[in-house]
Amino acid sequence: MTKHLRNSRAFTLIELMIVVAIVAILAAIAVPSYMKFQAKAKTAEATNNLAVIRAGEETYRAENDAYLACAATPASVPTGTTAAWTGGGSADFEKIGFVPDGDVRYQYKVTVSSLTYTATATGDVDGDSTNAIYQLTSANPKPVLTNPGEL
Numbered sequence: 001m002t003k004h005l006r007n008s009r010a011f012t013l014i015e016l017m018i019v020v021a022i023v024a025i026l027a028a029i030a031v032p033s034y035m036k037f038q039a040k041a042k043t044a045e046a047t048n049n050l051a052v053i054r055a056g057e058e059t060y061r062a063e064n065d066a067y068l069a070c071a072a073t074p075a076s077v078p079t080g081t082t083a084a085w086t087g088g089g090s091a092d093f094e095k096i097g098f099v100p101d102g103d104v105r106y107q108y109k110v111t112v113s114s115l116t117y118t119a120t121a122t123g124d125v126d127g128d129s130t131n132a133i134y135q136l137t138s139a140n141p142k143p144v145l146t147n148p149g150e151l
Contacts (some may be wrong), residue, residue, distance in 0.1 A: 035126075039125050039126040042105055042125040043125065043132065043134075045104065045105050045106060046105075046106045046121035046123060046132075046134040046143065047134060047143045049098070049100060049104070049106070049108060049121060050108075050119050050121055050134055050135075050136050050143045051136075051143065052097075052098050053093075053096065053098050053108065053110060053119045054119060054136055054141050055097075056093075056096030056097040056098045057096055057110065057117055057119065057138070059096070059097065060095065060096045066112075066115075067110070067112045067115070067116070067117040067138070068092055068095055068096055068110065068112065069089075069092070069110055069111055069112040069117075070088075070089035070092040070093050070096070070108070070109060070110040071088045071089030071092065071109060072088050072089065072107050072108070072109040073085065073086075073087060073088030073089050073090045073093060073107065073108055073109070074086060074087060074088060074104065074107055075087045075088050076107065077106075077107045077122050077123060077124060077131055078104065078105055078106065078107065078123055078124070079124045079127055079129065080124060080125065080126065080127025080128075081105075081127075082102075082103035082104060082105050083103055083104060083105075083107075084103055085099070085100050085102075085103065085104055088107075088109075089109065089110075092110075093108070096110075105123050105125050106121040106122060106123035106134075107121070107122045107123065108120070108121050109122075115138070116137060116138045116139065117137065117138050118135055118136070118137045119135065119136050119137075120133060120134070120135050121133070121134040121135075121143075122134075131147060132145065132147060132148060133145070133146045133147040134146070
């Protein structure tokens with residue numbers, strides 16, 4: 001019977017504990033990196049939506065000879081979650097053809113001064129109470145991260 005036990009091909013408890021420890025170490029390294037990557041991926045909403053707002057503002061100006069100011073929508077900056085696209089300047093955003101599909105992770109607004117505009121997206125996608133702010137202007141149509149927040 002002892003000879004039979006020595007020839008068995010099983011894992012010992014020590015070997016299993018070592019494997020579990022290795023997996024735990026890898027998870028401890030990978031999870032924070034994944035969370036940071038996920039937060040950065042969520043910023044694509046801001047840059048894409050600002051590009052749509054820019055196109056809408058330019059179209060509106062071509063038709064009306066002026067840019068359209070849009071109040072901050074949604075009313076407060078979403079923190080670590082999404083918010084419904086309601087209130088604020090949502091009716092004005094509709095006039096420039098910007099209506100997002102579903103909820104948003106950023107608060108959007110457009111300010112107008114003479115023949116220029118500034119479109120802003122403010123959000124806190126990682127929920128750390130530090131807002132990331134993206135802006136573009138009629139002079140600089142590429143979204144720029146003016147306040148990086150914590151990503």
